[in-house]
Amino acid sequence: MIKVEAVVLRERVETVIDAVEEQTGHVGVTVVEAIGHGRQRGITHEYRGRIFESRFLPKALLTFVVADEIAGTVVDAVADAARSGGESGDGIVWTTPVYNVTHTRTGLRLEAVERV
Amino acid sequence: MIKVEAVVLRERVETVIDAVEEQTGHVGVTVVEAIGHGRQRGITHEYRGRIFESRFLPKALLTFVVADEIAGTVVDAVADAARSGGESGDGIVWTTPVYNVTHTRTGLRLEAVERV
Amino acid sequence: MIKVEAVVLRERVETVIDAVEEQTGHVGVTVVEAIGHGRQRGITHEYRGRIFESRFLPKALLTFVVADEIAGTVVDAVADAARSGGESGDGIVWTTPVYNVTHTRTGLRLEAVERV
Amino acid sequence: MTTKELAIAASTVWVIVAAILVMFMQAGFAFLEAGLTRMKNAGHIAAKNVLVLGIASLVYYLVGYGIAFGDGGNGLVGGSGFVPSSETLLAIGASPFSWFGSIPAGAGYMFQVVFAAVSLAIVWGAMAERTKLYVYFLFGVVFTLVYSVVSHWIWHPDGWLFALGMQDFAGSTVVHYQGALAALAGALLLGPRIGKFDEQGKPNAIPGHNMAYVTLGVLILWFGWFGFNPGSTLGVVTGDRVGYFAYVALTTNVAAAAGAIGAVTVSWLVLHKPDLSMMLNGVIAALVAVTAAAGFVAPWAAIVIGLVAGAIAVTGVLLVERIRIDDPIGAVAVHGMAGVWGTLATGIFAVPALAENLATGQGGLWYTGSFHQLGTQALGLLAVGIFTFSASFGALWAMKLAWGIRVEPEVETAGLDVSEHGMWGYPEFYIPVPGGYGTESHGHLLGNGHHHHPMPSPALSEEAA
Amino acid sequence: MTTKELAIAASTVWVIVAAILVMFMQAGFAFLEAGLTRMKNAGHIAAKNVLVLGIASLVYYLVGYGIAFGDGGNGLVGGSGFVPSSETLLAIGASPFSWFGSIPAGAGYMFQVVFAAVSLAIVWGAMAERTKLYVYFLFGVVFTLVYSVVSHWIWHPDGWLFALGMQDFAGSTVVHYQGALAALAGALLLGPRIGKFDEQGKPNAIPGHNMAYVTLGVLILWFGWFGFNPGSTLGVVTGDRVGYFAYVALTTNVAAAAGAIGAVTVSWLVLHKPDLSMMLNGVIAALVAVTAAAGFVAPWAAIVIGLVAGAIAVTGVLLVERIRIDDPIGAVAVHGMAGVWGTLATGIFAVPALAENLATGQGGLWYTGSFHQLGTQALGLLAVGIFTFSASFGALWAMKLAWGIRVEPEVETAGLDVSEHGMWGYPEFYIPVPGGYGTESHGHLLGNGHHHHPMPSPALSEEAA
């Protein structure tokens, strides 16, 4: 199967997941809170008269393990839904092939379970 | 080497790690707090008379980088140990081949270090 | 492209990122707070007369998605910069090939964006 | 010292102690409100009570005290005692504050100003998490003036409602109902917080962030209320009773207790959960309700008042939400509805003998069978309702037109702490720090410890990709 | 006013202020206990003190006050003054509460009820994190009755231990030891929390979640104790001493100070770490111990009592754990063992002149060489120990048989906040929100901002997989 990983703005997480479900019917995602550093500048804070900037920004890292045939659609769905229309900071998406995808509860291959 | 990744219930994390160590002798894992959304329903909360449901549930994402020959055993060990016997939410396990696995402290390949 | 993943001590995160930027010019990283268990012993705590040890230690998981040609330099840069010179706990680095790396904001391939 | 001086001394000690307890209620409101709102606004919500106390203290010193209690005014407003001098404040029972016969005028200021500050604190509960900062300053001044006028009506012998014999022992109407009226005006003009109601207008829960804070707030308020109600005897002798304030403390305490039990029970039955925040709101509602009644009613009546108020807290919060008003703290229900209930309940349960001893109004419906007192109470509520609501609504409406009273959506989403004050209330939970909470490796500390330990590492293996 | 009335006024001011301070101790217990337990139970643990105060206040008004201080009873129980009327409560030194000669009966209620609530608060410390909610209600009622009976024995002239001259100035035995006895019964019947002891019965640490809360709790308790002990003079004159309560405040303060130093030192020596929670427990233990002694002993003795109590806190907590009792807060050690120590220490260090001035018992062993007073103290401890422990154990045991007193394992594991009240004490730390703490993107806010910005994106490259 294919693992689609995406770094997105935290407030887009649910939008992205909904988009994937709507466009591919795929259900199943794991989300991790992340912080990112990229082309975008960080946030500026003020405390007792000192201005300072954090180079990191809050992001979320999404992992979808999906059937090979829908991977492309998932990538597109994620990229579209994650796009905030803002200046910067929308993140990236990529895929990796994965193997032996086992569904813990049943002990079966995930493909099998999903086919059910 | 092979990277075995697994999404498990948080309360199973230590059980899973112990199972891998017992069955393969492999020591070394990185754990990240994750939240997941899958076939399972979320938790229902009540606050000042409003009932609401969170679609996400707390999970943990485990990463084991292991020698090719034990990868299969690790996957089985994880899947077995992660199985709660509950209705739903036990998660999944998968593998990916990884390269250039470098052990930071020594600067050597991890295989080398582990052989020591 | 190549995904370089590294488990490092939390206090080395910024050092590592700076090293990668200095040595390869690559900008763009996603960081996740992780806890790890390896050859190193955990921390000992005392509470109301009870001594106890946590088998886990705070770490950070870094993900760099980089052009194939610089991957090697990135791995070295990370390993060097992450090395604390301490007894243990410096972590590991590895690479995985990734595909369809899409830059969300522009919808283009990341390679393309970076070439810009 | 003469016995007269000793009586003044004892009364002043009591009134000042009571004033200090009431002042501390600001900490109660700060934590009640911070606990019932979100982490991203916690610093702003808590610290605003310091601002509230500051503004009320100055405005009340400059003009409020004179408006409320100055001699030579009319039924609507006091006529002297503005920016009082030391001499004036040290004097006892003398013009312009001759109404305070058993304590120095300065003690009168201390006791009354903290009430004004409590009333102002209530306002912001329903306006929480979305109001512009300048509004606290500007409306704070306006409201303190409005408050002073109404307190003149009901608590000064020149006041027209006082003359009618309205019974509001410590301010269910003057302090709590008024605060809630302004809070309601504010909530209406501001509109609900982003996400509070969905497209179909179905309310969503927006949980507060710290129930321990809410508990601390409620216990501080309960504590402070022992200054609020018993202190309103303004002295150690009341009519022909020595230490009457002890009795007032007792009715206050049993009512609060009944409020806790009432609210948790109703919440358990109606919501199928003993909701903690509802139980805690129930205590406040009961204290609000017994505030008008504390000196007038029997203990059993105080318990009834508290139980009903507890039920009002639970149902009132739901009701306000049903009509699509977003009141994060429940100020409208807890201070408004319970304040109305307490004011009316006094007209029902006032014990003739106690009313007589307090020389205010007469016995209530229950004892006298007469609707007279109840009618007076209702009239007072009506008058204050019209005056305070329209004055508050008008002022806030004008401010809304002129400069707007609600923060931008992005400010609201990011949170008031970082947007308006430049820093989070809990910086370590918000500033993204890879080193983890509380370490040195903040973004702004770049450049520390960049030394590293080079060492040959294997060439990139060919099989990659 | 006559000088007699003035004396009553002054005494009432003092006693009511003291009562208010003691009432605030509920916030102290709320934060001490919430801080020493886990985040998942914080709301429940803190808010339960509001419930405790509510239940005790009502039960004590209805029957407790009469049982403890009503006239016409016998050596075991009071005989009148149930559900007292306003008249009764306004009266001074008259039946049914003739025992309170220098303050109105209502002031007597206020001062005594907050003590009952403190004793009840102690009970839950050892039962924390695993007790069913209904138990707070039901056992709260039972315990308040038990408490009232014992306070009659020791604090009312009709009481049999009072008659024997037992010295318990402010309640090391009546309030603290009793609370600890019920706490012990509860801990025994509940059993330890999941994970507290491993298979081999080795104790595990289950750290509390907030040491700042514990500190706040302890400082609030120290603060409130100045009402607890000095207030127990019940007036401004004690025997032939004016302002004796100031002296009581001093002995209380030096004892507490010695408790902090004693505990931190012992912890440093025994545990090799200056454990903060132990130092803080030491202050409470010292305050508990000096409670019986405060009015009877010299300052140097108060310091000794405090130092020893500090040591008892550290060793006692370890001892209780050693015998496999799970007492998350250390209530058994801090209120029980230190309460016993304080009661006995009074029998040792009571200064004859002070005991005479208080007209209670006689000088202690140290001064008189006689074991008489020490014997009386021991007898009191024995009697109360048997009565209160068996009554509490019996009641809780019956409840255990009837409905069970411990929550289900999954409730305990998930935490009482979400399981019993439907909501976490710190919602933003527990509700999984990808948007991060304090954002709008809660699960229940689905459907907001689902608009997106489509744009052509590259076709899936063939080399995938």
Add this chain to the structure above:
Amino acid sequence: MTTKELAIAASTVWVIVAAILVMFMQAGFAFLEAGLTRMKNAGHIAAKNVLVLGIASLVYYLVGYGIAFGDGGNGLVGGSGFVPSSETLLAIGASPFSWFGSIPAGAGYMFQVVFAAVSLAIVWGAMAERTKLYVYFLFGVVFTLVYSVVSHWIWHPDGWLFALGMQDFAGSTVVHYQGALAALAGALLLGPRIGKFDEQGKPNAIPGHNMAYVTLGVLILWFGWFGFNPGSTLGVVTGDRVGYFAYVALTTNVAAAAGAIGAVTVSWLVLHKPDLSMMLNGVIAALVAVTAAAGFVAPWAAIVIGLVAGAIAVTGVLLVERIRIDDPIGAVAVHGMAGVWGTLATGIFAVPALAENLATGQGGLWYTGSFHQLGTQALGLLAVGIFTFSASFGALWAMKLAWGIRVEPEVETAGLDVSEHGMWGYPEFYIPVPGGYGTESHGHLLGNGHHHHPMPSPALSEEAA
């Protein structure tokens, strides 16, 4: 009771209540300081105030009280009343504490000891997050002695500055300025926290962790200050004024209010942000400044003093940082600079009539046109500055040489809670627990629930790597 006894009774009630309020200020400092520092030190910072109170209470009982207020000394130090007995403490207006004429000597101790503890609490603010634990004990003793000497100079009739007519009503100089001098000495000897200044000496922000805590701290301090200043009348009659303390409460309150407004405004103008921590510091600075003046000045002057102090808080904090001193709490600016301002302002604004009624010094520059009083104030500041700074610097310097006063870098980086006390202030945020906050699955609970459910699972597919 005679009227004389009644006057004593009333005064003692007032003074003890005031002392209790001041004692509670330790909770204020604990939370102000914990909130302005980092999570990893929160337990240590908060709990150290319990230690401070413990040490000051014992040292002041043993020797401090005698040094400060004992009879038979000289202009520099008191001469008797060490380790006072019960008899001594129960006596009123008798040797060795004949200076306290209207309250028992024990009440004098209670009121004075809490002041000593406040002064000691201030010291640690500037030394926060990097001082070794033993320093609290050792320097705590030294400083309490130094404090007692200076309080003798200014507050005891034998004192040489008292004789000169220095006006320091409640201790802007004695309590706050002294504390700040020691704090400055400590900050200089310790050096800045790791990361506070970068290589170029540019200051970095190290945000505190909880603005709600800071707010709680400030409101507790404002509350406690009503004991601090008004209580300093030491009785219910002052000169020929009954209830003068009410007036003092008023000046204190308007000054604090002005401090909040002043600081938030200046912060808004200068820093372009209404910085919450600055506004809160402004309240403290105003309270500090009005402490010397409270009984001497007119309300308008109190407002001026407060506004200026608010501005001093903001600019002072920046200034101290500019000269590379790391003062996490702002103690030097808020207690030191504002203390100096308040002491001098009293020399400017003292109302002749009030000074006369207090029988201390004379009218200020503003009214008399004479620089005499201002000169006296300046002299006092100079003398205390030299004495207290050099004594503190010397003592800390000696300790630094002998054993070092700063923790190791790794201790500072890891945090004082875990390094010095073995446990975090917020364990659940620091102990790495995969099960997430507040679950049982702590590392030390290994071995629970290791049963698992085997089931055949697919053989490893060949295509894997």
